[in-house]
Amino acid sequence: MIYPWSLPGAVFHLGIDSLSAAFLFLVLVVGFCAGIYGEGYLSASSNHIAKAPARFFFAALIVSMAFLVCARNAVLFLVCWEIMALSAFGLVSLEHQKEDVRKAGKLYLLCTHTGSLCLLTGFAFLWKNAGSFEFGALLAAKPLSMFERVSVFWLFLIGFGMKAGFWPLHIWLQEAHPAAPSHASAAMSGIMIEMGLYGLLRFFSILGPVSISTSVFLMVLGLFTALFGIAFAAMQRDFKRLLAYSSIENIGIILAAAGLGCYGLARGDFSLSLLGFSAAILHTLNHGFFKSLMFLSAGAVYLATGTRDIESCGGLQKIMPRVAALTAVGSLAICGLPPLNGFTGEWLLYCGFLQMDYRREIIFFSLAAAMLSLIGGFAVITFTKFYGLIFLGKPHSKSAQKAKEPSSLMLIPMGILAALCLLIGLFPGWALKAAFFAASNISHPTPLLFSADLQKWSALLDLVGLMGALLWILIAIFWAIKKTSLKKRPTEAGATWACGFTSPTPRMQYTGSSYSMPATRTFDGFLIQKESRAPNGYWPKSSSFHSRVPDPALETWLPKLLSPFEGLIAWPKKIQRGKLQFYLLYAAAFLIAILIWKL
Amino acid sequence: METLIFAPKILFLILFMPPMMLGLIAKTKAFVAGRRGAPVFQPLHDTIKLLGKGVVYSETSGWVFRLGPVLSLSAVLMAASLVPLFGAPLISFNGDAILFIYLFALARFVTILAALDTGSSFEGMGASREAAFSSYAEPALILIFASLAVHCGNLSLKQMFSPGQRSFPAPSVLLAGSGLLIVLLAENSRIPVDDPNTHLELTMIHEVMVLDHSGPDLAFILYGAQLKLMLMGVLWIRLLSPRLASNAFFLTLSLCGLAIFIGVIESSMARLRLIRVPQLLIAAVCLAAFGLILAAR
Structure with missing residues (x-):
């Protein structure tokens, strides 16, 4: 058009x-x-x-x-x-x-x-x-x-x-x-x-095509972005902030895949570049579906509880069962676990990293794959925290107890996205085909190579999908076994085992910050800021503890980077008076200047 | 005719070997400590008994708690179908090694969620440790697989652990093998990472996560954990020398040997302090990385 x-x-x-x-x-x-x-x-x-x-x-x-x-x-x-x-x-x-x-x-x-x-x-x-x-x-x-x-x-x-x-x-x-x-x-x-x-x-x-070193730079930048994003996500208390950091992680993974594609182009290896770019596009599609699903459920939780603090939620699984089920799908997908769609893109990227014929760089690529799995491990920490602290256990606060299920106008779109996550997980071949055609626009392979590669990878991914289907069947079988064996036997309800303590309260549950602590302890001191007033003396006065995770790029480096320019900006600041008359005067002066120049 | 012999062997390995290995570990530990110990088949007996019992569910828990054991056992069984035992695996394709690792991650994910579902702080503690330590163990596993994939140019467990690969005395295999041993001990909650027999909930990792499970749920979890130990054991044995797994008899013998070896390790050292565990796992990552460098040379 x-x-x-x-x-x-x-x-x-x-x-x-x-x-x-x-x-x-x-x-x-x-x-x-x-x-x-x-x-x-x-x-x-x-x-x-x-x-x-x-x-x-x-x-x-x-x-x-x-x-x-x-x-x-x-x-x-x-x-x-x-x-x-x-x-x-x-x-x-x-x-x-x-x-x-x-x-x-x-x-x-x-x-x-x-x-x-x-x-x-x-x-x-x-x-x-x-x-x-x-x-x-x-x-x-x-x-x-x-x-x-x-x-x-x-x-x-x-x-x-x-x-x-x-x-x-x-x-x-x-x-x-x-x-x-x-x-x-x-x-x-x-x-x-x-x-x-x-x-x-x-x-x-x-x-x-960019050079080899540039594409390696892109991959390193992508992996670093991803690791940084997910490490920060694991430390957040605000669940929408957590999701935002997880977006940074996924963008990093996509960039790493695109870098792999560029590397293939630079090497003249069209199969590899096709693989890298299609992994990037497949993960982009998947991320679009599961991340928007997660944000929608975060919205439903926020609407129901009025808080974005993970520590004040809890127990919503029983109050909002539908949202909980849909979020469970999203959480599994976002961690890249089979049998959902997140796994397909990451699997493709792993295959790209680990099937190299260039011996010189194999160590770099294997380390990249190891980094990807570290990112995956942190994603598991982040989203078990997200799901576990928001939906499981008992409500940590009054506002969480008063929550209720959202309207179907909100549930149905979430259902559509969750269904897409499930479907792409089961039939990844179709999504892969779309990603491959899209990637062929960037890497321009010969038609013969394109069709051979497409056939190879879609056959493999279909097997991954088949494994997913088998997994669902196995789950159904074991569920049936469990149900039948429990039919004639007693199912009792009791209190959670609290090591002999008989009346546990919701406040005794594990908190999100302590949940992610073993993993994020590495960042103590230089990323996590802690302020504490410990009780001391024989008659301790009030004590407090507060920890926050400031973003170093925003709160430390950006001001440092910008401080030399402050002198430069000081002059134009003077012109800006905030009064309408002055601006009219400037416009008039400008017009007159232009008129004079044209004369 | 061949399948008629093949199928029972596989079934024996998948069904009886995992609990037997655990029994052997316990027996070895008892022997070293100068006790008689429980019979080797005690874990098998326990699992069967649990299957026939009723369950107690905490009032706090919901469907995640009920679904968790089912999902995690299914994931581990699925992983079992990818592992070459003494012949070819049931399913094998290029890239199944990644699926293998991620199926274990799936099992872990649902176990952690089931633990958090009880609302118990002890189980939250265990879940948090499990999640943190496994995120260090996974990169080591990837690097070990990468060092094997360098040679065969293929990412399927069948090819990577086939007899054509380098075996025991080769230095790269030695490094990868010691890395894999650490991962095996860590992922299966063995000493020096976790002590399955400790009496204090505060110091456990895996055991404390499943405190509230009972009946068939607990049976599923116990069997899943035993199977996971066996699968990683098979990989370790095949990594050292694929010939040890050339037939079912040899494989059974080597698995028994591995169980006794783990028993000896457990009796000869104490559990590490929790702060030291990540260091051990990072050592495993380093060993695997050096193995990879040697393998790629």
């Missing part, structure tokens, strides 16, 4: 190839589910969320993303990008009465515009080379010079990475996601940050 457009260099050019189609599917499915859920969420939440702006910004976000993945013109792409960024800002600052929400909104706006600036500059480089903003022309243009290539690569990595949340550009993510209403966080975390990856994947094909 091509329509002329009056903007300079712009053509309203839309097109769909397999890469766009994969992301479009994701945008539409998650957008649909989150949108329907949003209606239920808004009507159930008390009046402090303005409903009309919430609907408007949400619709604008989804529509702009749908256009973004279909855009075939750089100006159109940037316009959609900006609409997406701004409508997300609108969603983040919906509850602007709260101080921390305003802060998160400002931080997000600053970050996204820094990213947009980088993108704009990057596209300017490309335009200078090709003389057009059409993607086709950019692809067909003469190769960029070394300087241009390096600058465009870094500009795009920062620009798209800011949106995707690569370490250390993730700083806005863990602040903005908890601030937005849950259906908006689902859309932002499930699809919007993945638009950054879409951009990277799309422009890898324009930049041409």
Whole structure:
């Protein structure tokens, strides 16, 4: 679809190839589910969320993303990008009465515009080379010079990475996601940050193959992002913040897979690059489904209990059984455990890492695989904590006792997403096919190689799916065995064994912070800040203990990085008076200056 | 005709060998301590007896607690179908080694959730330790598998543990083998990581997680844990020398030998302090990494 457009260099050019189609599917499915859920969420939440702006910004976000993945013109792409960024800002600052929400909104706006600036500059480089903003022309243009290539690569990595949340550009993510209403966080975390990856994947094909060292850098950056994200997720108390950090983890895994794809391209090994890129796209799809499911259930819990603190929930399994069951599916999927969809993408990535023919790098790739499994182990810690502390045991607080099941308007979209997680886990071959076609757009294999590889990997993944089906059958068999053996025997109810103590109370349950302590003890002191006033003396006065986990990138390094620039900003600050008269004066002065210049 | 002989052997190994290994470990420990000890078949007897009993469920717990043992046993049995015992495994494909590791992770995930479902702080404590320690053990296992995959260029357990591989005296195998032994002891809650016979709930890891299970649930969990020990034992034996597992008889003998070896280890040392356990596991990761470097050379 091509329509002329009056903007300079712009053509309203839309097109769909397999890469766009994969992301479009994701945008539409998650957008649909989150949108329907949003209606239920808004009507159930008390009046402090303005409903009309919430609907408007949400619709604008989804529509702009749908256009973004279909855009075939750089100006159109940037316009959609900006609409997406701004409508997300609108969603983040919906509850602007709260101080921390305003802060998160400002931080997000600053970050996204820094990213947009980088993108704009990057596209300017490309335009200078090709003389057009059409993607086709950019692809067909003469190769960029070394300087241009390096600058465009870094500009795009920062620009798209800011949106995707690569370490250390993730700083806005863990602040903005908890601030937005849950259906908006689902859309932002499930699809919007993945638009950054879409951009990277799309422009890898324009930049041409990157060097081996760059692709190794991408893999290391991805794995580091993932490890960092999940380690921080394990330490969080706010469950939406926990999910936001887990998004950083998943983005890191996807980046590592994309780096593997780039490595394959750099080596001229098309099978490997196809494998890497399709693992990236498959994990992107999976992440979109399970992460939005998790955010939706987090929203349901928040709505029911009025708290985002893991330690004040508990026991919701009996109060909200449907939400609990759906969240269980999401938790299993997000840890990458079989037989759910999260496993398929990670399995593909492991296979890519461990089946190398290049002896020199085999140690690096094996260490990468080991790192991936460490990340998986931390994910298990994080999400057993998430699920166990929110849904299991007994309610830790009064507000958790008063919770109730959400409306079916909220449950059905969650059900759809959970069903997708189950289905992709059982029939991964279909999802793999979509991912392979999408990846072929980036790695350009020969048709023969493509069909051979597709056949090989989809046969293997189908076996993984078959194993999943067998697992379900085994579970059913053992469940039946257990039920029949218990039919004639007594089933008694008793109190939990508390080592002889007869009246345990909910307050005696293990807390989330102590649950994740053995794993995160390594970070004590330099990531976890503790303030304690221990009781001392014979007649101790009041004592307290408080621990927090500040993000070092946001709270330590960013101020250090920015402090030299403070002097520079001081001057323009003087012009900004905050009075309308002054701004009118500036506009008039500007107009007169232009008139004089033209004369 | 061949399957007629093959099937009973497999069934014997899968059903009777796991409890017998546990019995042998206990017997060895008793022998070293100068006691007579329980019969070797005591664990098997216990499991069968538990299957015929009723259950007590805590009022706090819900369906996660009831489903947990079923799910974890299914996952371990599924993993068993991937392991080459003395012949080919039931199912084998390129990449099944990853599935093997993740099935154990699934079993762990549901066991942890079942423990948290009781709302007991002791079980939460055990769950937290299990989750933390296993996240260090998994990378070691991946590295060991990677060092085997270097040679055969294939990620299936059948190929990786086939007779064509390097065996015992090779230094890479020695390093990988010692790494795998540590992982085996840690993942199956053995001394020096965990003491299954300790009397204090506060110091347990795996045992404390299943305090509240009873009847068939407990039977499933006990059998699942025993099977897991045997599966990792089979991998360890095949890693040292695939020839030890060339037929069912040799495999049974070597598994018995392994059980006695574990018994000797358990009687000769005390459990490590909990703070030291991650260090031991990181040592396993390092051993596996060095083994990999030697293997890739």
